[in-house]
Amino acid sequence: xxxxxxxxxxxxxxxxxxxxxxxxxxxxxxxxxxxxxxxxxxxxxxxxxxxxxxxxxxxxxxxxxxxxxxxxxxxxxxxxxxxxxxxxxxxxxxxxxxxxxxxxxxxxxxxxxxxxxxxxxxxxxxxxxxxxxxxxxxxxxxxxxxxxxxxxxxxxxxxxxxxxxxxxxxxxxxxxxxxxxxxxxxxxxxxxxxxxxxxxxxxxxxxxxxxxxxxxxxxxxxxxxxxxxxxxxxxxxxxxxxxxxxxxxxxxxxxxxxxxxxxxxxxxxxxxxxxxxxxxxxxxxxxxxxxxxxxxxxxxxxxxxxxxxxxxxxxxxxxxxxxxxxxxxxxxxxxxxxxxxxxxxxxxxxxxxxxxxxxxxxxxxxxxxxxxxxxxxxxxxxxxxxxxxxxxxxxxxxxxxxxxxxxxxxxxxxxxxxxxxxxxxxxxxxxxxxxxxxxx
Amino acid sequence: xxxxxxxxxxxxxxxxxxxxxxxxxxxxxxxxxxxxxxxxxxxxxxxxxxxxxxxxxxxxxxxxxxxxxxxxxxxxxxxxxxxxxxxxxxxxxxxxxxxxxxxxxxxxxxxxxxxxxxxxxxxxxxxxxxxxxxxxxxxxxxxxxxxxxxxxxxxxxxxxxxxxxxxxxxxxxxxxxxxxxxxxxxxxxxxxxxxxxxxxxxxxxxxxxxxxxxxxxxxxxxxxxxxxxxxxxxxxxxxxxxxxxxxxxxxxxxxxxxxxxxxxxxxxxxxxxxxxxxxxxxxxxxxxxxxxxxxxxxxxxxxxxxxxxxxxxxxxxxxxxxx
Ligand code: SF4
Ligand code: SF4
Numbered sequence: 001x002x003x004x005x006x007x008x009x010x011x012x013x014x015x016x017x018x019x020x021x022x023x024x025x026x027x028x029x030x031x032x033x034x035x036x037x038x039x040x041x042x043x044x045x046x047x048x049x050x051x052x053x054x055x056x057x058x059x060x061x062x063x064x065x066x067x068x069x070x071x072x073x074x075x076x077x078x079x080x081x082x083x084x085x086x087x088x089x090x091x092x093x094x095x096x097x098x099x100x101x102x103x104x105x106x107x108x109x110x111x112x113x114x115x116x117x118x119x120x121x122x123x124x125x126x127x128x129x130x131x132x133x134x135x136x137x138x139x140x141x142x143x144x145x146x147x148x149x150x151x152x153x154x155x156x157x158x159x160x161x162x163x164x165x166x167x168x169x170x171x172x173x174x175x176x177x178x179x180x181x182x183x184x185x186x187x188x189x190x191x192x193x194x195x196x197x198x199x200x201x202x203x204x205x206x207x208x209x210x211x212x213x214x215x216x217x218x219x220x221x222x223x224x225x226x227x228x229x230x231x232x233x234x235x236x237x238x239x240x241x242x243x244x245x246x247x248x249x250x251x252x253x254x255x256x257x258x259x260x261x262x263x264x265x266x267x268x269x270x271x272x273x274x275x276x277x278x279x280x281x282x283x284x285x286x287x288x289x290x291x292x293x294x295x296x297x298x299x300x301x302x303x304x305x306x307x308x309x310x311x312x313x314x315x316x317x318x319x320x321x322x323x324x325x326x327x328x329x330x331x332x333x334x335x336x337x338x339x340x341x342x343x344x345x346x347x348x349x350x351x352x353x354x355x356x357x358x359x360x361x362x363x364x365x366x367x368x369x370x371x372x373x374x375x376x377x378x379x380x381x382x383x384x385x386x387x388x389x390x391x392x393x394x395x396x397x398x399x400x401x402x403x404x405x406x407x408x409x410x411x412x413x414x415x416x417x418x419x420x421x422x423x424x425x426x427x428x429x430x431x432x433x434x435x436x437x438x439x440x
Numbered sequence: 441x442x443x444x445x446x447x448x449x450x451x452x453x454x455x456x457x458x459x460x461x462x463x464x465x466x467x468x469x470x471x472x473x474x475x476x477x478x479x480x481x482x483x484x485x486x487x488x489x490x491x492x493x494x495x496x497x498x499x500x501x502x503x504x505x506x507x508x509x510x511x512x513x514x515x516x517x518x519x520x521x522x523x524x525x526x527x528x529x530x531x532x533x534x535x536x537x538x539x540x541x542x543x544x545x546x547x548x549x550x551x552x553x554x555x556x557x558x559x560x561x562x563x564x565x566x567x568x569x570x571x572x573x574x575x576x577x578x579x580x581x582x583x584x585x586x587x588x589x590x591x592x593x594x595x596x597x598x599x600x601x602x603x604x605x606x607x608x609x610x611x612x613x614x615x616x617x618x619x620x621x622x623x624x625x626x627x628x629x630x631x632x633x634x635x636x637x638x639x640x641x642x643x644x645x646x647x648x649x650x651x652x653x654x655x656x657x658x659x660x661x662x663x664x665x666x667x668x669x670x671x672x673x674x675x676x677x678x679x680x681x682x683x684x685x686x687x688x689x690x691x692x693x694x695x696x697x698x699x700x701x702x703x704x705x706x707x708x709x710x711x712x713x714x715x716x717x718x719x720x721x722x723x724x725x726x727x728x729x730x731x732x733x734x735x736x737x738x739x740x741x742x743x744x745x746x747x748x749x750x751x752x753x754x755x756x757x758x759x760x761x762x763x
Pocket of ligand 2: 365366367368369370371372373382383411414415416417418419421707
């Protein structure tokens with residue numbers, strides 16, 4: 001049988017998953033100090049409800065959502081709030097954090113468990129909102145918003161994103177193997193919310209173990225279809241996934257719900273299960289610590305607010321050869337200049353890469369080889385977009401759809417001239433978006 | 441940034457802060473250029489085998505003059521000297537392979553200087569040239585030394601008399617050369633095109649490792665077969681068969697090594713098809729109706745000029761584009 005995938009473009013970077021794929025999820029012990037960011041999604045930061053000296057338990061609400069696109073924050077540990085501080089976020093900007101000093105004894109302050117079978121869709125959505133769950137696929141969008149589409153959008157498909165197409169990362173893979181049952185339970189809760197009888201899990205065919213286990217656990221009801229996809233980066237991009245699984249193309253500037261689909265990540269489905277069935281709010285990040293620069297690569301469950309430095313220490317520290325620390329995967333993740341950056345709900349990986357792994361060469365002029373053009377899964381012209389941005393010709397870049405770019409990094413990965421295409425495109429994108437805002 | 445608390449001690453000041461992506465497929469400009477150069481080895485070996493070791497002089501002269509020209513120009517312009525990136529060596533090498541055997545070394549050197557000076561640096565250096573530099577050099581020599589450029593000697597294993605190339609022979613003497621020697625290499629022709637087999641093997645290698653985009657040679661082959669057949673059918677006695685078009689006149693060298701030059705060919709997939717078909721149409725027309733049996737060079741140079749326009753009109757449909 002021909003495996004499904006998206007058409008046109010894409011690349012096959014080395015996977016490096018062998019470093020961690022065989023390692024079951026482990027819980028990391030509570031660190032000495034936590035700095036829990038108030039900003040956990042791409043919208044507004046939450047409003048703090050605690051101040052210096054407040055006593056909190058594991059799961060206590062410490063900050064409430066501020067507006068529609070914003071999520072609640074709960075304390076990941078039992079302890080005392082030592083103040084509100086400032087810390088770098090994964091993308092380098094400064095943000096407010098709630099500083100918490102954990103105490104000796106740990107106590108839970110979870111939400112009451114809900115029986116998913118007897119609960120209404122409304123109750124379930126409300127629980128997901130209360131629990132402060134955000135999308136685990138990268139963009140960190142509040143999950144409850146994604147699953148309550150406006151009434152005029154008819155949703156007929158739920159697709160679970162189990163691609164994990166970023167190299168190195170294996171946390172979704174481990175969730176599929178170590179928490180298969182909870183994952184499937186989470187998917188069924190999401191189906192109930194959306195009023196769907198069927199859903200599909202799109203998974204790349206480089207994970208045969210997980211495909212087998214998911215099929216086994218999903219049973220023979222036929223409500224959950226496991227769809228193996230031909231491995232290709234960036235299949236985990238929502239648009240690419242929908243093209244691969246449903247053969248639907250999300251129009252430019254539109255969302256999956258405009259083609260009747262909702263996409264949720266594996267990790268999100270597990271978080272949904274935890275929040276509903278166990279009443280556990282989103283207080284932990286499941287992440288892969290990997291790269292040749294780290295001594296003991298691992299798949300971890302880490303309390304939100306743990307500094308990446310502490311995670312790295314727990315993984316045996318770094319090798320002399322370490323050259324770069326990333327949050328996220330190597331194709332879309334961000335290099336860190338502060339090892340104090342706290343882990344957030346959506347953190348999927350901490351990578352410590354050596355010079356050899358990064359292997360960027362010297363930039364030369366564009367050779368017009370066209371590799372970036374044929375590699376771009378969205379059929380953009382990266383060479384042209386980067387050049388227009390560099391020249392400040394944003395108007396033209398806008399006409400060539402620069403804002404469609406998902407910054408997947410495929411083009412720059414392919415470029416023999418080592419032009420930082422994504423960096424230029426990102427710059428141009430921001431300029432074009434600014435221009436469009438000013439016009440309106 | 442307060443340094444001592446910020447980072448684990450051993451990483452201090454060593455962390456690199458570049459943006460995503462952090463991985464690269466490891467191709468670099470120099471690596472690509474050297475890979476193409478390496479792929480010229482079989483054709484070069486065939487040239488030396490069929491025309492004698494002395495031909496190495498042409499090769500060395502061309503490469504050295506090309507490199508020296510680039511170094512000199514970059515020194516004068518106070519730019520970094522980039523002869524190490526392999527592209528100028530490749531230009532010199534390709535030029536040499538388009539020259540007739542026993543070509544004068546002085547002329548070869550002049551051709552290389554023209555290729556690099558006029559073909560590449562007048563436009564602003566690597567990445568900015570519109571025309572394939574090696575072919576610019578060859579065109580220059582064709583204009584300056586028309587006779588020498590079309591004096592072909594038969595290879596070592598044939599009767600050693602001055603002879604025209606197969607296409608020339610067919611054109612001017614209406615005598616057909618045998619197809620198999622053309623394919624293997626035992627026919628007259630310029631150094632690099634003499635063995636279509638060697639060129640083909642190297643070209644396939646470059647396609648497999650992803651340096652050469654298959655669309656250009658594929659469209660050129662298709663085009664030559666279609667256009668060549670049409671014209672041949674009009675008068676099979678007078679016109680060469682399409683197979684001659686494919687095997688002779690530097691077609692393979694042109695299709696796999698010249699037209700596929702990254703800088704001077706289109707970047708879009710559809711553009712590559714148009715480019716390749718355009719070249720094949722021009723080459724068939726020039727060979728059959730023009731006075732020039734070796735139309736490959738002109739066909740590619742002409743289409744080079746259209747590349748910016750082709751790229752502009754063949755932008756792929758953006759994913760999710762409305763209407
Ligand atoms: S980063 Fe943007 S332009 Fe580059 S391949 Fe991805 S979508 Fe295309
Ligand atoms: S891959 Fe790099 S060198 Fe090739 S066309 Fe794109 S930008 Fe230019």
